[in-house]
Amino acid sequence: MQYRRLGSSGLQLSALSLGAWVTFGSQIGRSEARELVATAWDHGVNFFDNAEGYANGAAEQVMGDVIADLRLPRDGYCVSSKVFFGAAADRRPTQRGLSRKHVRDACDAALKRLRVEHLDLYFCHRPDPDTPVAETVWAMDTLIRQGKVLYWGTSEWPATLIREAAQIARTHHLHGPTMEQPEYNLLKRARVELEYAPLYAELGLGTTVWSPLASGLLTGKYTGGVPADSRLAQPELAWLKRSVLGDDGDRLTRAGRFVALAAELGVAPAPLAIAWCLTNPHVSTVLLGASRTAQLIENLQAIELLDRLDEATWRRLEAATSA
Amino acid sequence: MQYRRLGSSGLQLSALSLGAWVTFGSQIGRSEARELVATAWDHGVNFFDNAEGYANGAAEQVMGDVIADLRLPRDGYCVSSKVFFGAAADRRPTQRGLSRKHVRDACDAALKRLRVEHLDLYFCHRPDPDTPVAETVWAMDTLIRQGKVLYWGTSEWPATLIREAAQIARTHHLHGPTMEQPEYNLLKRARVELEYAPLYAELGLGTTVWSPLASGLLTGKYTGGVPADSRLAQPELAWLKRSVLGDDGDRLTRAGRFVALAAELGVAPAPLAIAWCLTNPHVSTVLLGASRTAQLIENLQAIELLDRLDEATWRRLEAATSA
Amino acid sequence: MQYRRLGSSGLQLSALSLGAWVTFGSQIGRSEARELVATAWDHGVNFFDNAEGYANGAAEQVMGDVIADLRLPRDGYCVSSKVFFGAAADRRPTQRGLSRKHVRDACDAALKRLRVEHLDLYFCHRPDPDTPVAETVWAMDTLIRQGKVLYWGTSEWPATLIREAAQIARTHHLHGPTMEQPEYNLLKRARVELEYAPLYAELGLGTTVWSPLASGLLTGKYTGGVPADSRLAQPELAWLKRSVLGDDGDRLTRAGRFVALAAELGVAPAPLAIAWCLTNPHVSTVLLGASRTAQLIENLQAIELLDRLDEATWRRLEAATSA
């Protein structure tokens, strides 16, 4: 495994990490989860990513159980949670958003579900237009001073809001944001490469990127078109299909070119797509989601690919997938 | 129910909330209190207002028992307390005022009576001329950093003192006041609409207003004059009569015009008066006091009236009740 | 009892308070101590003064036992301790001075002996030339933020050091000193009346003065000269005699004039001397030391004298005792 600093911070995360999203607490059972965490840990993964919104808290519960069960050393791994994800119709008004109340309540609840005394990373899952950035920055700082959180950050925040948060922290001598969790893959590069560009030097921002496979598109599973019996083919999921494939199907074409090139290179497309993310030095870690151990092991091979392939190959991949 | 931000803060309170004042711990028993809280909660109320001075602490004790008994989710509701209300002859000198000692002792005592680990809102019940504003601001900030309080505010403070508190907080990097709890109703509008006007934008001040019915005057219960057998008719309560009715009986006349107009509109006067308060966007929540469940349910209808009536009607109510 | 603010702070102390110095833990037993505290409390005294140095900790232990035994309400009284008093030959180097270590260790030890969770007042008993003022200010601020102390102050510090402490606090947004505990009586007026004069307005400094009877001189017990069998007559206590009487015996003469004037006024000298201290509005409270209940009760009469005598009388007392 390779380890990287979380931005300019001193925290060293494994370049590949394991996310509980979609799988833990829903798609997979407790024993599969245990095997995934054990496999990741044995391969050197030291960061396990969660959110209060994943499976409505069940993801954290499973993750917490499994980590406790495996007796991983608390100072050897990092665990995260995230507070607030857009409107959740079934949640009461005080149980969403980035207010001081919810930031605190969500942290306490995550600590309990994860069965730890502090979160290593704590993210604002999305910006909350109904809470001043200052309120959230102060609330995060309080959690750090109380020892409940070590590093706080954001997920999918516009650069301008991240900068505002950092500015407030500086003015009032508070702990500012350390990292962002953006989507990043060969089909979605702008935010990480352009929008956040000034923040790396300015704030020392780290990134824990998600969706390296573009929702599976880069594995080639939709290369022959969307199968009639697949989830995306259902009329009522047209919105999801649009989001994954793009309105014009252009993303599908680009993904097809990527898969073809992978075949030409003689490597599996998934680890190749993941390895490419790591060629960006501003990526601190790439989050892997997996429902099967074999799939996780294949994806972890990205580390070897990173060393094996050369600069020219990475540029070819970028050219092939450009819009 | 409608939910509103507490000023510019991220906290979302129900537009109508339940106050323990006068009723809890004195006028009504524990089972009536239980029914009132349950009813309010079922209608979407998420803020329960208290003070150390209400029934000398008994209000908080009953409220705490009832909330625990109903097993309301701690992150789903907000509970408040208030420290200090003028001179209490039977209290020792260190047990009143806004000194660091009393702010802290009163908070600890309220937490115990309410059976919670933190207060969501904590108010300075009145200004204390014998304590520097700075001492109180620092004391409140310390409680927030210790996790005992989430938001602090004031009640019936002149705008100039609120601004002073905010200024001290800014200078020393402390948590400033978030809200005020002023009296507000059709017969008493100046403080909320004029005196505090600059503070809404300047500080993002929220308001949790009390006495929307002007001590019952706007329900029409004194429309035919003060009944000879009523409390207000007793000679020794002349001072209370003056305060409620105004020295010249003018408030009674204005209330009478309001009740007549309500009848003309075909709506009950109480929810109408409450709904009018909510037409002011700077009102974060209106505190309801009720001793009977039926009365509470009627008052909660203000939310529907707010949607049903139009701008012109609200203006007619204001014209009818103006001095 | 009369109550006064501790300087410009919001804390209201009884104008007369009870000190453990000399008596508690040494001169008197536990049952006498209990009677003294009970009597003081019944007369409205709400401040009980201690120091780690009094009877080497035993004073605090007795005071703590007695207060617990009497079940005084924690929010109704104030208790203090003091850290460091010059060199104590029998103490190890880390157990004296105003270093961060000793300030903290001494506080923890005092809390334990006094059986309370926080000290209301915590004093630096003397200046420590071997510790930077800044280190002590930061240490005191930390204790306040941790909830172990409410107000901190100094005892017998030169004005210039008190001002330095306040300046450091302002610059670094820390809690500054609230009060001083100086000696003050008709024979020793300069420090309180002249040296500290600018600090009352500038810092809102309060004072908790000690030795209102000038070590007993103003009770008249040495009026007829120092009795041959008294403590002060012993050759090896010549230094104490000098300190109490002054090198030239002038203090004895002045005290004699005071006692004569008290007789002329028909009042006991002790409460008269105490009452005079209270004519100074910058005195927040006068510490009484007593070994017998009768003596304490006599001294508590100072409050009545304060109202009964007129301005001219106080001026006569000052003239009679001036050097």
Added chain:
Amino acid sequence: MQYRRLGSSGLQLSALSLGAWVTFGSQIGRSEARELVATAWDHGVNFFDNAEGYANGAAEQVMGDVIADLRLPRDGYCVSSKVFFGAAADRRPTQRGLSRKHVRDACDAALKRLRVEHLDLYFCHRPDPDTPVAETVWAMDTLIRQGKVLYWGTSEWPATLIREAAQIARTHHLHGPTMEQPEYNLLKRARVELEYAPLYAELGLGTTVWSPLASGLLTGKYTGGVPADSRLAQPELAWLKRSVLGDDGDRLTRAGRFVALAAELGVAPAPLAIAWCLTNPHVSTVLLGASRTAQLIENLQAIELLDRLDEATWRRLEAATSA
């Protein structure tokens, strides 16, 4: 024993103190350790120095056991730990360096091993180029505010980094570094005497120096050359030999001159070399390492030598050992 302030701080350390390095938890057993600590304490030593890296934590465990066993009064002695020492191949990435995570985890682990509730001194064992100085300063300040640490400092940091840390602390109102732990002896003087020179006045920096005997060179044990059967003679320890003796053997020659001079003065070389360190007023304490009690007792005689020898003698020693 003599006591000295830790730089300009108020903490008084014994001029000679006991370090666990090399010996505790490895070279010596628990009963020898107990005798060493007891002997040091009886001679007035009040500072016991440790690091997470000494014997991989075992040094702290033994030290903690022994101190608890001897029932030393917690406010009478100081105990330290140090976080991070270069790369430790067998430690996971989050378990080394000066990140907020490791600073905190290492402190918690040291507290547990040492069986205390706070560390009196906590050092950054080496600079960490992979963590911003600011992150470490904030992390140390948080530990002090939480009461887990009293004073923090550095070990073998370049002056420029110490100054940077102090500057960050000043700007953000945090606790800055109080002390440095550099190597210092007659053969290695530059850092303490030249590089840190401006920091003593500027920051009030204290020093807790190690290796007063230059790894044993100044005891004369290598005067006759490196014995063939000694550790340094082994080919695979050539690097250690180089480091101790210097590439050119010059250090051995200088040490030989020192030992000869000691013989001429009629004093044992070890306490003489230690005493010389104490002639520098910027040395707060000299750390002694010992595996036998007799050796410790001999070294403790340095205090007497310090008084006995005169200025001219110290200058002769310096001349004799200069390069």
